[in-house]
Amino acid sequence: MKRYKLFLLFILLIFIGCTPKQDFVLKATPSISPAKLAILPVNNNTNDVAGGFIFRKVVYNNFEQDNAGYDIQNINKTDELLNEAGITDGGQLKFVKPIELSEILGVDGLLYTDLDELDFMTYPYYHTRSVKGTFMVYNFEKLIWVKPIRVAIKYFGVSSAINTISGAVSGDSDQLNAGMTRAAIDIAVHQGIKYATIAGLDHELAPEMALVSKKLSHVIPRGSRDNPAYVKKSEDEIKYLREKVSNKESIVTDEMYIEEKEKAEVLEEIIPILN
Template sequence: MKRYKLFLLFILLIFIGCTPKQDFVLKATPSISPAKLAILPINNNTNDVAGGFIFRGVVYNNFEQNNRGYDIQDIKKTDELLNEAGITDGGQLKFLRPIELAEILGVDGLLYIDLDELDFMTYPYYHTRSVKGTFLLYNFEKLIWVKPIRVAIKYFGVSSALDTISGAVNGDSDQLNDGMTQAGIDIAVHQGIKFATIAGFDHELAPEMALVSKKLSSVIPKGSRADSAYVKQSENEIKYLREKISNKESIVTDEMYIEEKEKTEVLEEIIPILN
């Protein structure tokens, strides 16, 4: 009976540990949206290296289909220009200021992407698939929008868990075995889904990546591509920055370092999402 009680405790701990956490949205100073947007390499905070490349491609392809008022720069051109500047990985972007990246890439808009979560977990009575990215939109040096987006699809084997718990508590070995057998079948089914998804979409979490990307395109501020006056202004700004660089002048000002401090304070303010 002691063994059954320990098993029951294990199951309860699984469900307690799976309680969903409160999501948050971060505040950013409002400003005009950019017109030409570069999708920057992923800053991958997970251990899934391939997943980072695939996620960026999913985001880019979604913007190609629904540009949201932006002129989306070809991802190959973005990478070529970054490689020429010595940037080959998203983790290196922190060594250059946004204004410098805008000059290098010839765009006014930069979409930074932090990949925070790529999880596929399968337990006897609980299975989850989750993707989380944090998106930061810049207009030249100005941070204008920040949004963490998480998609999690969860499955609870309620029937098998209840059979297992009831069998353990009542000492009914048949019911206990039925519950554990169903849990084993659930694991096999979800593992089958995993490998089928990899075969069809190159990554087991590709569907969740697509959902995150679609949510991104529905909430990101609309771009200013249709504003001809602003487009001309931003093109002139890029020319000005490049002239300064060609004259070996710095395009980073002391005011930008002050704004960096203000940005850090902004990112520390969190507001719970209520819906």
């Protein structure tokens, strides 16, 4: 009986450990949206090296289909210009001011992405697939919008957990074995889904990446591509910045170094799936 109690405690800890954590984002200063947007390399805060490259490509491909009012700069052109400037990784972007990136890339809009979470966890009675990115849009040097987007698809083995617990409490070995067998099948199924997704879409979390990207294109402020007056103004600003750089003049002001941004609590998006 002691063994059964320990097993029951293990199951309960799995579910308790699934409580969503608080999340925080920066508050952005309202401003006009840019017209031409460069999708910058991802700042990958996870241990999945390939995941950052794939996530950026998913976001870029989604914007190609739904540009949300922006002229999206070709990702290869963005990388070529960044490489010429010695920037080869998203982690290096923090050492370059947004105004400098706008001049380098010839765009008024910059989409920064922090990849905060790539998780695929499989337990006997609980499985989760989650992706979280924090997105920041700059118009030249001004931060105009910040949004964390998280998609967590959760599968709870309710029937198998109930059978296992009931069998353990009542001493019914048939019911206990049925619950544990169902849990083992669930693990095999979810592992199969993982490897099938890798084979077909290059990453086990590609579907969740796509959901995050779709959400992004729906909530990001609409771009100013169709505002001719603003487009002309931004193009003139880029020419002005490039002239200053060619004359070896600084385009970074003191205010850009001391700008402070507040934090505000936000809710995460969670999609539960019960069997």
